[in-house]
Ligand SMILES: Nc1ncnc2c1ncn2[C@@H]1O[C@H](COP(=O)(O)OP(=O)(O)O)[C@@H](O)[C@H]1O
């Protein structure tokens with residue numbers, strides 16, 4: 001079943017524990033080095049992409065594709081305050097401040113939508129009546145392209161922060177509902193039975209079995225939802241907002257400022273990649289007990 | 299059932315126990331059909347029978363995970379109405395929680411019963427040592443082999459101090475050598491306890507396993523108790539014990555119950 005290198009069978013011998021501890025440390029160091037090496041490959045990939053982009057600028061006219069160097073310079077110039085944008089009445093023109101606004105919205109939506117979706121999903125998996133009610137609603141919402149809801153949210157909640165947050169929250173909620181429900185259904189009932197023979201009550205089972213047992217899939221769902229949330233939040237801002245990366249893109253598009261749009265998109269992309277990287281590391285640590293976690297680390 | 303020992307903390311009484319299931323196609327199946335028996339305190343009983351005869355169903359009703367459709371099961375003085383820590387279960391499937399380290403698994407039952415942290419760690423360490431797993435106390439279950447996981451499950455129910463142990467084909471998926479090692483582990487743990495011993499109900503379809511382990515073998519067929527055989531052999535038992543004429547007689551009888559013996563041999567043996 002599991003990898004043979006890490007398996008020490010108690011049937012053969014009782015090994016002294018000291019060398020084993022050292023072994024484990026060696027394994028950890030090796031795993032760290034390996035993931036570091038993979039990060040290097042990732043960095044090489046990024047460099048290649050930038051080189052490719054730079055090469056393209058010799059073929060494509062500058063008005064359609066700005067050069068990487070100019071975009072980087074633009075990011076540096078507009079990082080705190082963007083003079084170009086001060087005429088548009090934005091409360092925040094800097095890339096950093098706009099990105100912080102967008103990131104905060106995504107964070108709120110992922111946390112709130114993730115929590116509600118997970119709770120509903122687990123509940124639906126264990127209480128048939130709850131499922132009979134929530135399944136049709138959430139599955140219907142899930143089949144509607146989420147952006148179709150954006151105009152309604154704008155009409156109901158205005159162009160402030162909460163229309164965009166709500167849109168992303170619904171998106172995350174629907175994904176996590178499905179992930180949590182499926183995870184709870186796939187959890188082997190033997191664990192709950194076993195816990196009950198130890199005298200565990202409903203609350204104990206929720207805390208000791210259902211939540212840890214579904215955590216790998218739930219966190220996997222959070223990662224997928226997070227990846228999609230960035231783009232959705234940006235588009236929601238583009239459609240109607242006071243600030244944020246999406247708003248900046250909308251304003252710059254009005255003045256055909258391709259370079260500025262690229263700068264904003266690049267900042268959004270970099271933040272999204274870093275967020276996914278952090279989330280991935282966190283998930284791997286929290287679910288390091290899981291059989292698939294080992295496969296996932298390579 | 300009207301035994302004078304009734305009411306002791308760890309004897310089991312089955313009174314006309316029945317369990318029916320309604321299948322998906324609407325058909326009713328009687329999985330356990332009017333079983334009556336008394337298991338004395340400290341007895342090691344094997345439940346033997348062909349696949350689908352109702353062994354798991356019977357065991358699950360003793361554990362309280364499954365209600366009876368008729369009749370009653372009493373453990374000690376109490377009628378079974380639900381699961382409880384007085385009855386420890388080792389499931390056929392691996393039931394060690396993958397998200398807890400080995401030591402935390404062994405402590406889990408004690409934790410639920412409110413045993414103080416330091417005390418339960420001591421007890422858990424002691425039982426891990428008894429099943430030769432001290433070196434993996436801090437490991438995750440995924441790092442253990444199938445045989446090691448069974449050792450953890452056994453250590454867990456023993457550490458929890460259950461009076462009655464219910465084991466449902468615990469070693470069926472293990473290789474020959476590991477299985478025999480675990481027989482010794484189980485018997486040593488059971489015999490090492492100061493009297494009174496724990497009562498053990500051990501489900502198996504392996505005839506030799508039942509002959510090596512049991513004080514008494516109860517045979518189930520089609521949900522009914524069809525035979526109840528006392529095994530009169532001292533422990534430890536080995537291959538030679540199994541070839542003794544009286545043991546061979548029992549073995550032939552069991553094989554016949556499983557439908558593996560022809561009528562002529564069966565009558566010749568008994
Ligand atoms: N949940 C269930 N629903 C319907 N039938 C069941 C269920 N559990 C067991 N049975 C039926 O009861 C009978 C006994 O099953 P079981 O106790 O698992 O047998 P064994 O453990 O001896 O192999 C079988 O015919 C099985 O199909």
Ligand SMILES: [Mg+2]
Pocket residue numbers: 353354355
């Ligand atoms: Mg069975």
